[in-house]
Structure formats: structure tokens, C-alpha cells
Amino acid sequence: MKSHARAVVVGGGVVGVSTLYHLAKKGWSDVVLIERKELTSGSTWHAAGLLPLFNLSYSVGQLHKYSVNFYEELQQETGMNVGFSKVSNIRLARTKDRWDEYMYYAGIAETIGVKVNILTPEQVKEIWPLCETDGLLGAIQHPDDGYIQPADLTQALAKGARDRGATIYRNTTVTAIEQQPDGLWKVTTDKGEITAEHIISCTGSFARKTGEMVGINIPVLPVEHQYIVTEPHPAIQERRRQGLPEMGVLRESDSAWYMREEAGGLILGPYEVGAPVCYVDGPSAESEYELFQEELDRLMPHIETAIARVPAFGEVGIKKVYNGAIAYTPDGNPIVGPAPGLKNFWLNEGHSFGITAAGGAGWQLAEWIVDGEPTVDLMGVDPRRFGPYATEGYLIAKNEEAYANVFTMHYPDEERSAARPLKTTPIYDKLKKLGGVFGSVYGWERANWYAPEGYELPESEKGVGADVITNHNYAPALDDGRYVEKWSFRRSNYWQHVGNEVKNVTQNVGVLDMSPFAKIEVSGPGARAWLESIFANAIPKKRGRITLAHILTPAGGVKAEFTIYEWAPGRFYMVSAGGLEAHDHDLLWRLAPKDGSVTLQPITQKYGVLVLAGPKSRDLLKKLTRTSLENKDFPWLTAKQISVGVATAHALRVNFVGELGWELHHPIEMQNYIFDKLMEAGAEFGIKPFGIRAMVSMAVEKSYRNMGRELSIEYNAYESGLERFIKPEKQFIGRDGLLAYKEKGLKWNFSTLEVKGTTDVDARGSEAIYNEAGQVVGRVTSGGYGWRVEKSLALAMLNPEHSAIGTRLKVKILGSLYDAEVVGESPFDPDNNVLRA
Numbered sequence: 001m002k003s004h005a006r007a008v009v010v011g012g013g014v015v016g017v018s019t020l021y022h023l024a025k026k027g028w029s030d031v032v033l034i035e036r037k038e039l040t041s042g043s044t045w046h047a048a049g050l051l052p053l054f055n056l057s058y059s060v061g062q063l064h065k066y067s068v069n070f071y072e073e074l075q076q077e078t079g080m081n082v083g084f085s086k087v088s089n090i091r092l093a094r095t096k097d098r099w100d101e102y103m104y105y106a107g108i109a110e111t112i113g114v115k116v117n118i119l120t121p122e123q124v125k126e127i128w129p130l131c132e133t134d135g136l137l138g139a140i141q142h143p144d145d146g147y148i149q150p151a152d153l154t155q156a157l158a159k160g161a162r163d164r165g166a167t168i169y170r171n172t173t174v175t176a177i178e179q180q181p182d183g184l185w186k187v188t189t190d191k192g193e194i195t196a197e198h199i200i201s202c203t204g205s206f207a208r209k210t211g212e213m214v215g216i217n218i219p220v221l222p223v224e225h226q227y228i229v230t231e232p233h234p235a236i237q238e239r240r241r242q243g244l245p246e247m248g249v250l251r252e253s254d255s256a257w258y259m260r261e262e263a264g265g266l267i268l269g270p271y272e273v274g275a276p277v278c279y280v281d282g283p284s285a286e287s288e289y290e291l292f293q294e295e296l297d298r299l300m301p302h303i304e305t306a307i308a309r310v311p312a313f314g315e316v317g318i319k320k321v322y323n324g325a326i327a328y329t330p331d332g333n334p335i336v337g338p339a340p341g342l343k344n345f346w347l348n349e350g351h352s353f354g355i356t357a358a359g360g361a362g363w364q365l366a367e368w369i370v371d372g373e374p375t376v377d378l379m380g381v382d383p384r385r386f387g388p389y390a391t392e393g394y395l396i397a398k399n400e401e402a403y404a405n406v407f408t409m410h411y412p413d414e415e416r417s418a419a420r421p422l423k424t425t426p427i428y429d430k431l432k433k434l435g436g437v438f439g440s441v442y443g444w445e446r447a448n449w450y451a452p453e454g455y456e457l458p459e460s461e462k463g464v465g466a467d468v469i470t471n472h473n474y475a476p477a478l479d480d481g482r483y484v485e486k487w488s489f490r491r492s493n494y495w496q497h498v499g500n501e502v503k504n505v506t507q508n509v510g511v512l513d514m515s516p517f518a519k520i521e522v523s524g525p526g527a528r529a530w531l532e533s534i535f536a537n538a539i540p541k542k543r544g545r546i547t548l549a550h551i552l553t554p555a556g557g558v559k560a561e562f563t564i565y566e567w568a569p570g571r572f573y574m575v576s577a578g579g580l581e582a583h584d585h586d587l588l589w590r591l592a593p594k595d596g597s598v599t600l601q602p603i604t605q606k607y608g609v610l611v612l613a614g615p616k617s618r619d620l621l622k623k624l625t626r627t628s629l630e631n632k633d634f635p636w637l638t639a640k641q642i643s644v645g646v647a648t649a650h651a652l653r654v655n656f657v658g659e660l661g662w663e664l665h666h667p668i669e670m671q672n673y674i675f676d677k678l679m680e681a682g683a684e685f686g687i688k689p690f691g692i693r694a695m696v697s698m699a700v701e702k703s704y705r706n707m708g709r710e711l712s713i714e715y716n717a718y719e720s721g722l723e724r725f726i727k728p729e730k731q732f733i734g735r736d737g738l739l740a741y742k743e744k745g746l747k748w749n750f751s752t753l754e755v756k757g758t759t760d761v762d763a764r765g766s767e768a769i770y771n772e773a774g775q776v777v778g779r780v781t782s783g784g785y786g787w788r789v790e791k792s793l794a795l796a797m798l799n800p801e802h803s804a805i806g807t808r809l810k811v812k813i814l815g816s817l818y819d820a821e822v823v824g825e826s827p828f829d830p831d832n833n834v835l836r837a
Helices: 014-025 058-078 096-112 121-127 150-163 204-214 234-241 296-309 311-315 354-371 392-404 428-433 495-507 527-534 578-591 617-622 668-685 692-701 735-744
Strands: 004-010 031-034 089-093 117-119 138-142 167-169 174-179 185-189 192-201 221-230 249-252 257-262 265-270 318-328 335-338 345-349 436-441 444-450 510-513 518-523 546-552 558-568 571-576 599-602 607-613 639-644 647-652 661-667 749-755 768-770 776-786 791-798 808-813 816-823
Touching: 004 014, 004 185, 014 031, 014 150, 014 345, 014 354, 031 192, 058 096, 058 150, 058 354, 089 096, 089 121, 096 138, 096 768, 096 776, 096 808, 117 121, 121 138, 150 167, 150 354, 174 204, 192 204, 192 354, 204 221, 204 318, 204 345, 221 296, 221 392, 249 296, 257 296, 265 296, 265 311, 296 311, 318 392, 335 354, 345 354, 428 436, 444 495, 444 692, 495 510, 495 692, 510 668, 510 692, 518 527, 518 578, 527 571, 546 735, 558 578, 558 639, 558 647, 571 578, 578 599, 607 617, 607 668, 617 661, 617 668, 639 668, 647 668, 661 668, 692 776, 692 791, 749 776, 749 808, 776 808
Parallel strands: 004 031, 004 192, 031 167, 089 249, 192 345
Antiparallel strands: 089 138, 117 138, 174 185, 185 192, 221 265, 221 318, 249 257, 257 265, 335 345, 436 444, 510 607, 518 571, 518 599, 546 558, 558 571, 607 661, 639 647, 647 661, 749 791, 749 816, 768 776, 768 808, 776 791, 808 816
């Protein structure tokens, strides 16, 4: 065994070998892969090999697109047959909701360049003559995908990697991984030791065991997945004798199964409710090519619907049932990126669709390791989207839930119920009594909207599910048994109630619990100089001023966004999005000087945040504090520590809704007192709580940007319209790349659109935007109905030549084209007169 390598990949499944291949392709020939048994002997060998391009995530969709294109190129490069059968993939729709989902996806596909065909039931019958089409509304087809032979693909990747100088050690078990004082990693195996600058964990079912070696929790647990292989069917054999094309991969999403031809017979792969996690304590040391006992009883509802849709499936015997482990994460997306808190330790784990994702994940992780950044925004798969709350019990509940929901509708307003409530603020029960309907972010419960007292969905809508087996289009019942929310891609039942919340904030005063904000204190003698060196914006020299600042990539993309306030001399209070806590704090840790001049102290759970907003917020707060709240004493974008009754809070005159107001950042143990005082003092002013959905509606009206949407590593900060937050006269991370990119010419312009003619639908994000010639010229990043301006709005990234105010465009929403016009930024209160009131 070599004594040193630039990078060591641990794990020889398709994901690990793809990572090795792409590192070698980037020019790192001194890379090594270590596999405890034979390549593919974990979960790769029993995978069905499907290549579904369908994914509602913009970033994951790009990874899948790369994989499908790359596998064909790999076959030509290596001369090895990877068994790629490009037979297409057909997804059936039985319900209007499912059709909406497909039409929403088609917009994503168009913006990333994936071809999607729309099929009638008659066309489905032509392609799949054994399929009964009764009850179908239609289908979508990916003509460019199908399935592949996982073992053949892995061996081709291995050959391609070796041809570029990479080394693979099989039958070699890693027993320990530890980082040395000089920063190098030492990998101990049963065949010797090897040091490396970088370690990449691609260990599948062993992920948590690998994490234990280096002291981290990798939020991956496998779930048992079964699929059935039948004996040959005469009709399929006859088609082959006639030289007819293979019928392709058929997916009845509403019954949660896929089906394809296999050796003259059929494969049926159901995703059932009740499939258990496995390997909670890790596989055994000798585990290889391992399967579990089949459990056909769990699959019977799916088998019955499969026979009804494809009667031929019920006419042949079962040849083999595979029941093997597939790695899962709580949200079903893989984990690709740096391990939090560790230098040069990378994760490529949790791949429930590992064959499809392996190529793209290996490609982007290699870009990240070698060049310092990926080229695709991987926020949706970043390991740091989960926090310390994702422990064993949480993973068991959420991963089983994720598996059961693979085929269910992924509504934009969906909030899954497993492992909840987990993290609650002190006033959680009070907000529930006021009608709060909650969602979850980073384990925290947040009120999305408020149902009026006694409100309930009409009887006709209860239990009417879009999915045949799971009835998945309405939220779980409240504690008292009432159903109050129906999920949809369109304006749903809560739409008007959210509008009422916005109106009350605009006319009176509202209160919003934003305690899940990520919070950290940065202090020390070097704190100010360090912050100046990393952020594109200047750090206010005067205490009490608030600034919004961004950390950029070397190329000038946006990596993180913080609100910064110096709340004591040399002590900076920094706030960022609650869902990005692990990501943002890990980023700061990686950038912080190691000489002791800067101290980072995460304080998210020490402080709550209550947002007070509306034209009467000043009058309300005056009743609770002696501090002058007048503009001359407390202007916009400033902060002070104030008394709130007998409690204390740092009052920040800033918010994400564009109204007069303050964020009250307070010791969490004082939250009940402060909330009660606000509600008591605010009664005469019409105070009511409002939720996240009202906040989002108001934020769109102000053209406010969000990380992962308008702000991304894929967009230069100037493209995202951040000019006023960039100080090019000073040095900061990414400055030179930012300016060089701008000099070449921007490819995108952040813009706001008014969408016309909508009655029951709004843009949500990822919809394609067209010019009058029918060419795609941009994509929606966020959208919704603006209750204050009474217009449907969309935030978007547009080609510069189509971004001038007044430009007429079209937006495709759920398959229909709507007229749109580019309007000025901040349709509501463009001069910020309300904010500054």
C-alpha cells in the first residue's frame, strides 16, 4: 500500500468510484480508493439501475442530468459496455394534483435543459401496450433516460480512474481515521497505513460507523427496499422476437411503484409505507452482497394496483424478490460536501438514488475539492443542512418517512409530520392556541399561518387524497382532530387567511416568532479587521448601526448572508437564516484566524426573536419602554438595547416584511413575558400574530433576496443585484473574481415581474420565462401573491437584454403561459417610506 496520497476515497460502490474517477479527471492522479470487500458489494450490486431524471430540486436535477449524459461518454472513453438501455421513462398521472406536479417539474426541466414529452393516454398505450390506461389523465416522458447495469458502470468508472493514474485497493478494511497535528489525515487499514490531504467518505450503509471514527454524526440510515423480478411473460418474449423496442420504465406515482422489463419478464419496485430502517448499528464486519428476508405482505397494496394497471404482471410467477439496504437521509436528498467542523473531510453519502446521482455527485465534489467551490449550487445536498438534532431516533423516524414518500406529491407547502415537534420556542403552545399551523425548519417549529378559531376544511375535502395509497394532499390533523390545511401547487385554502394576516400587519400591527434565526457572537481583538476582510460590505464603524453583508466565493458568487450589529465594544452579533445555521457557522469557523484573536460563540438557543411590524408598532412599543423610538433617536437600520416592561431586548429596526417595526432579540427565558406584554399592550392597536407565509408574501413585494434562490454561488453578486452591499474599494474574499466577472459582462440580471391574468395560481420558483419569440430567457427564483399591491409577482434571473423595466415576457406556470412584465424593484413602497416612517 502507498504511504501517502493526495486524497483517499473510502468506499467502493458506484458513488465512491465515481468520486475517484472525477478527482483523477481533474488532474489529481495521486488518489486512492479503499474498499473493504469487492467493488459494488454494498448496495450498488442489488440496485435496480434506474436513471430517473425527474427531481423537483433545481440542483439535484442538474446532477442527474450530468450523470445520464456522462454515462454514455464514459462508455465511449473506456470501451466498456455500461449496459445503458435508453428506453425512456414514463410517469403516469391519475389526478389533477399529480398533473400539476408534473407541469411544475417540466418548468424546472426546461430551465436546466432536460427534455420532457407530454403524453396522452393513447400515446402511453402505443409505447406500453401492456398498460391499461383507464383513469389516466396523461403522462410525462423522459426520452433520454432508462436504466443501466450498476456493476458494469462501476467497473467502467474504475477503469477510467485507473487509466488516469488512480489506485484502488480492494479487500482492505479501514479501521481508523484520524487527523494529525500537521493537518494530514492518517487512514489505518488491515493492510497498512496511508496519509492524505483529503478524505472522502462514500461508505453507504457504513456511513454512521465512518462518522464515529472522526467524531461526527452523519445523518444517514439505510431503509429496506424491495423489488420483485418475475418469470418471463409470453407477450414480452413475443415483442422481443418481433424486434419491437423495449417498453421502458413505467412509473405509477399515484400508487408508488415503478416497473420495467427484465429478461423477458418484469421488475416491480414499490415504495411502501412501513419499510423499516436497517443497519442502525451498522452492517456486520463481514457484510457483503447482503440481502434481507423478503416481506411481501408489506407490498400487497402496490402489487394489487400494479396488476390492475399492468394485468400481465399478475399472469407470471415471481422469480426473485430482492430486499436490500438503500441509504436515506431525513429529506431524501443525498449528502454531498464538507463535513461540518472538520478540515478536508468530505461526505458523499445518503444516496437513495445512487446510480443516477453518482456521476453528478462525483463531478461536483471533485470540483469542490480541487477548485475550492462547486459550479452548481449544492445547498440542497450540503451536509450542513442538518444539525446536531439529527440523532438516531430522529433519523429512524424521518428516514422511514422519506422512503414512504418517494412517490408522493412533493407540494411546495408540504410539511411532513414525523419527529415533530422537536425544537419549540417558549411561546409555541400560545401560538398554537391562537390558531398557529406549523411547519419545520432545522428541527424548529415555526407558525406558517393562523387558522381562525374553529376553522375546519369543508367535509367534501377531508380525506380526498391525490395518492391512491397515502391520501397525501392534506396536512395532518391538529391536536383536536380538525383538518385545516390542504396542500396544493395552486392557491390553497389558507391563501385568503394569509392575506388577512398581511392586511392586519399593513393596517395595524403583527407579531412573528423568528427565534429559529441562526445567531452567533464574534468577538476578540481581531474581530473587526477579520470581518472587514471576509465580507463584501463594510462593517459599520459606529456602534448601533446594522448592516447586511455577504461572504462571496472566489468567483464572486454569494455563499452566505448575515445581518451584523456591534452590540458591545468589539463584540458583533450576527444573524442568518435559521435553516442555514450549521452551514453558516461552519463557514465562519473555516475562515476564522487560528491565532486566538477571534472568538466564535454560537448563541442561537440563548436568544429568541419576536418581530413587531406594522404602522402601529411604534405606538405599541412606546407603552413598554422609556427609550425614544422616534426617527431622530432610533432611525431605520439601527439597534439599541431597551427595556420591554421589566425584561430586556436588543431592538433592531429592521425586518423582512418592509413595514415599520423592530426585531426584539431577547434572552429566551424572557420570551413568555415579552410576548404576553406585547399582546396585552397591543390589544388596542389590533395586534395579531402572523406567520411565515405572510412574511414571504411581503418579502416578494419588496424584492428581498433569499439564499439558495436569488442568492447563489451560481450567480455573481452583481447579477443578484447586491451593488449597494458591495464595497469594491476594500479587500474581501472574492473581490477580484467578482470584479473580473463584471468586467467580462453579466449573464443574468435580478428582476421583478408582475404576472398577469392569474386567478388561482402563482409562480413558486424554477418556472421558465420566455421572450415573445418563445425562447427561454430566464427562470423564476421566488414568487407569490402580493396582498399589498394586489398583484401576482415573481422574482427572477433574466438575461440582461430582457431585463429592462417594461419588457414583456411570458411565464409558464403549471403548463400554462401567462403574460408578465418587468417592473421596478420593490413594487410595494419602492422608496422605503413605510420602513422609515
